[in-house]
Amino acid sequence: LDGTIFVEGNLFDVDFSAQRENILPNSARPANSSRVFYGIMMDAGSTGTRIHVYSFIQEDPDGLPYLHNETFHSEEIGLSSYVNTPEEAGKLVRELLKVATSAVPRAMWHKTPLVLRATAGFRLLPADKAHVLIEEIKEVFSQSPFLVTSRSVSIIDGTYEGILAWVSLNFLMGHLHVDMKRSAGVLDLGGASTQISFLPKCQKTVNKAPTDHVAKLEILNTTYLLYTHSYLKNGLKVARLLTLGALGDADPGKKVFKSLCLPKNYSDNYTFGGITYEVRGNINGYNGYETCYKEVLKAIKGSVRKPYNVHENMFHAVAYYYDMAKDSGLIEGSQDEHVEVKRFKKKAKEVCGDKSKDHYGKPFDCMDLTYITALLTEGFGFQDSVGLQLTKKVKGFESSWALGAMLEYLHKVRIP
Numbered sequence: 001l002d003g004t005i006f007v008e009g010n011l012f013d014v015d016f017s018a019q020r021e022n023i024l025p026n027s028a029r030p031a032n033s034s035r036v037f038y039g040i041m042m043d044a045g046s047t048g049t050r051i052h053v054y055s056f057i058q059e060d061p062d063g064l065p066y067l068h069n070e071t072f073h074s075e076e077i078g079l080s081s082y083v084n085t086p087e088e089a090g091k092l093v094r095e096l097l098k099v100a101t102s103a104v105p106r107a108m109w110h111k112t113p114l115v116l117r118a119t120a121g122f123r124l125l126p127a128d129k130a131h132v133l134i135e136e137i138k139e140v141f142s143q144s145p146f147l148v149t150s151r152s153v154s155i156i157d158g159t160y161e162g163i164l165a166w167v168s169l170n171f172l173m174g175h176l177h178v179d180m181k182r183s184a185g186v187l188d189l190g191g192a193s194t195q196i197s198f199l200p201k202c203q204k205t206v207n208k209a210p211t212d213h214v215a216k217l218e219i220l221n222t223t224y225l226l227y228t229h230s231y232l233k234n235g236l237k238v239a240r241l242l243t244l245g246a247l248g249d250a251d252p253g254k255k256v257f258k259s260l261c262l263p264k265n266y267s268d269n270y271t272f273g274g275i276t277y278e279v280r281g282n283i284n285g286y287n288g289y290e291t292c293y294k295e296v297l298k299a300i301k302g303s304v305r306k307p308y309n310v311h312e313n314m315f316h317a318v319a320y321y322y323d324m325a326k327d328s329g330l331i332e333g334s335q336d337e338h339v340e341v342k343r344f345k346k347k348a349k350e351v352c353g354d355k356s357k358d359h360y361g362k363p364f365d366c367m368d369l370t371y372i373t374a375l376l377t378e379g380f381g382f383q384d385s386v387g388l389q390l391t392k393k394v395k396g397f398e399s400s401w402a403l404g405a406m407l408e409y410l411h412k413v414r415i416p
């Protein structure tokens with residue numbers, strides 16, 4: 001048991017050959033390995049940048065470690081919005097690293113891996129601009145006192161992100177340690193992309209899925225086939241642009257984009273990914289749920305696929321599913337509230353039909369709630385009566401792909 005946290009290989013093995021690389025030379029291995037170790041994962045999301053500092057305990061050298069503690073901090077700006085000012089991105093990363101230097105004991109700094117994974121905000125950037133930002137982050141990382149390798153900073157693909165979210169949730173619920181049959185699926189709605197991941201109850205769900213919607217995952221020497229897919233541009237904030245017909249416009253600065261999902265007299269600028277769009281309500285149209293629903297379908301029809309028999313599986317809905325449900329009063333925000341799909345629809349109808357909402361400073365609520373309703377029903381094929389668990393934290397820990405990403409990274413690191 002030479003200091004690896006996952007002994008005998010393949011205890012936790014995500015089958016993505018592109019991500020494989022041995023990162024640490026054997027010389028970095030410790031003389032005696034400690035049972036408590038730390039890991040730092042930064043989540044460069046499209047609308048926010050977050051740092052998770054984890055401490056794990058390895059009780060059973062043949063099993064998965066236990067998550068002992070998490071220090072979490074979040075800033076509400078995506079690094080990808082610094083597309084034209086990379087030094088600002090560097091500054092934010094440096095700032096967030098202070099959270100890690102105070103959360104990890106100094107003596108452990110040099111053996112604590114520091115990792116950043118970027119998601120859909122970066123995937124949507126032109127490759128050369130994304131590269132400049134990544135290089136800037138690598139530079140800041142190299143000046144930190146933590147353990148940095150050639151694999152420390154990267155953009156992850158959506159499939160990977162979906163699998164890792166599934167791993168995180170089920171790790172936290174204890175299903176990976178014990179009983180995979182009780183595993184839960186994950187619906188993650190980000191700003192720029194959305195993921196669906198679950199271990200299908202029904203073999204036909206796998207058989208009928210396109211091959212790129214099925215991924216192999218090996219945990220404790222058993223291989224599982226996960227149904228997983230990420231839809232780039234179907235995150236809540238980019239779906240707004242699709243609904244407005246604004247995404248990819250060659251000259252967005254010269255146009256006004258209108259929607260029936262917005263209050264009639266609404267007029268403002270909307271900024272996403274470093275681009276500003278002029279956006280208005282449609283003064284001449286009927287704005288209400290039905291017309292809005294037709295508009296949001298532009299973002300869904302022909303792009304989102306219905307898994308076969310999706311309703312047989314239990315799902316936790318995280319990120320914007322949770323935030324929107326909470327902000328609109330659909331849930332109170334206590335843990336693990338069960339909400340039927342039809343309640344999203346009811347809330348969308350209520351908000352879209354409430355003309356006084358024009359003045360409440362949440363002009364996108366009608367569009368967002370209608371989009372979520374359409375994504376769940378028309379997109380993924382959930383029936384109105386299906387219940388989803390709206391989840392932010394599990395046992396006090398953030399339910400984010402970041403934890404799964406840390407576990408996956410640690411698999412290849414020999415813990416000093």
Ligand SMILES: Nc1ncnc2c1ncn2[C@@H]1O[C@H](COP(=O)(O)OP(=O)(O)O)[C@@H](O)[C@H]1O
Binds near residue numbers: 319
């Ligand atoms: N640690 C976290 N735990 C739970 N939800 C999170 C966490 N970090 C971000 N979110 C949620 O993710 C959504 C934003 O998605 P974001 O990550 O910025 O975009 P994308 O995933 O498309 O890159 C918001 O609803 C935000 O509250």
Ligand SMILES: [Ca+2]
Binds near residue numbers: 045119190191
């Ligand atoms: Ca995210």
